[in-house]
Amino acid sequence: MLxxxxxxxxxxxxxxxxxxxVTFLLTRALPGDPAAFFAGPAATQEAIEQVRHxxxxxxxxxxxxxxxxxxLAHGDLGNSVATGQSVLTEITTRLPASLELTLIALLVSVAxxxxxxxxxxxxxGSLIDHACRIVTTAGVSLPAFFTGLLLIYVLYYQLGLAPAPLGRLDIFFSTPTRVTGFYLIDTLLDGDPEAFIGAVKQLILPVITLAIFTMAPLARMTRAxxxxxLSSDFVRTAxxxxxxxxxxxYTYAFRNAMLPVITTLGMVFSFLLGANVLVEKVFSWPGIGTFAIEALxxxxxxxxxGFVLxxxxxxxxxxxxxxxxxxVIDPRVGFEA
Known part of the structure; x- marks a missing residue:
């Protein structure tokens, strides 16, 4: 295996x-002049050239x-001109927020x-089968950012059942001591159950948004x-x-059906990382996606x-x-590889 x-x-x-x-070349092809942007609208040409230098x-x-x-070979991703902070510091600070949201949404979606x-x-042909088709159709049809805005409007603005979409923790709670960067873990390590519940509440809407987006391919692939x-010879023999x-x-059929499901799970995780960029912006989530949009x-x-890398x-x-x-699931794959 090694x-x-x-x-x-x-x-x-x-x-x-x-x-x-590709990333290096594409960033240089972005419209606008970064030197003129950071020099300011009132800057002279000489000042712009100094910034460019x-x-x-x-x-x-x-x-x-x-x-x-x-x-990059020295572990230096550069500094953000907009914030003045090291890109590596920004990424390590914000990445746990994105991973916490992504992983919990993925767990809910899989479950x-x-x-x-x-x-x-x-x-x-049963009601469950029809429900599965409805879920897959809705998940494919609704963009993640639209679902997020709809949930905010209905559950927060109209019904008042959800907290304000203003980040990872309500303003009434203090930020937990940073150990892992995952608020659900750090609040428990701090022994603060109220902050833990507050962090869970803030996760509900963005997690539902991403879970709806990812349930469709998982449910469809699992069913197929x-x-x-189930129509194979060894199942009929069993x-x-x-x-x-x-x-x-569950012992024979599901184990043999897991390989394509796991492949889809990997694709779904990739989709989640991409969808995070817009969902984080909708819910004011201080993750790496928000950082990338602001830099763009x-x-x-x-x-x-640094984000693309x-x-x-x-x-x-x-x-x-x-x-x-x-x-692990099928040892024959290792020998075939």
């Missing part, structure tokens, strides 16, 4: 390098890229979509995979042998490059985890 992991990591290196090159934008693209790679897909496959496995129905479904508006190169590394780690799960 050899397979090593091969996957080595094979991912060209992809990461390609992401670096301080940012290193007066060098050729090749020289800028070499400087960027040199800094609902996978059982729903299994029940729909075992009872085709289970239908295919039924003919008199094995209990629950054992056939300001044509701040270093944060954009972080996402690329997370995708590599995600694909590696999926490969390992493949081997």
């Amino acid at each position: 050899g397979l992991i090593g091969k996957r990591i080595i094979s991912a290196i060209p992809s990461v390098i390609g992401v670096l090159v 301080s940012l290193g934008l007066d060098k050729s693209l090749l020289q800028q890229f070499v400087v960027y790679l040199t800094d 609902i979509a996978v059982p729903l897909g299994v029940m729909a496959a075992t009872k085709p 995979a289970m239908l295919e496995v 039924r003919a042998s008199g094995l209990p129905k629950h054992k056939i479904i 508006i300001a044509s701040d190169y270093a944060p954009i490059q 972080t996402m690329a590394l997370m995708y590599v780690a995600l694909n590696l985890a999926i490969d390992v799960l493949y081997i």
Whole structure:
């Protein structure tokens, strides 16, 4: 298994390098002049040139890229011109907020979509099957940001059932001592149950928004995979042998249907990281997506490059985890690889 992991990591290196090159070139193609933006509307041409020189934008693209790679090799992602902070510090501070939201939304989505897909496959044409189709249709049809705005309008503005969408914690609670960056964990470590409940309440609307967005592909793939496995010869043989129905479904059929579901789960996680960018903005969530949008508006190169690099590394780690799960579920995959 270690050899397979090593091969996957080595094979991912060209992809990461390609992401670096493409991101570097695309950020330089953004409209507007960063030097003029940060110099201010009343700045003279001489002042703009001074800012451009301080940012290193007066060098050729090749020289800028070499400087960027040199800094990256030393663990320096640069500084945000807009905030004056290190990009690495900004990312490590904001990333736990995005991961907490993404992971909880993914857990909620899996907890609902996978059982729903299994029940729909075992009872085709039933009310559960129709409910599964409604969920998948709604999830595909509704953009995440629209669902978020709709939930805010109905549950917060009209009914007053949800807290104000103003970040990770209500203003009446103090920020917990930073240990993991995950408020649900840090509030418990602080021994503050009221702040924990407050953090849970703030998560409800954005989690529902992202869960609705991701339940559709998971439920659809689970249903399709289970239908295919349930019609296979070994399942018919198990039924003919008199094995209990629950054992056939969950021990034999579901395990064989898990591989395509896990593949879809990896894609869904990628979708969540992308959808986070808009959902964080809707709910004023101080995550890495909000950081990237603000940097993009300001044509701040270093944060954009740091954001894309972080996402690329997370995708590599995600694909590696999926490969390992493949081997755990079906050891034959490792030998075939």
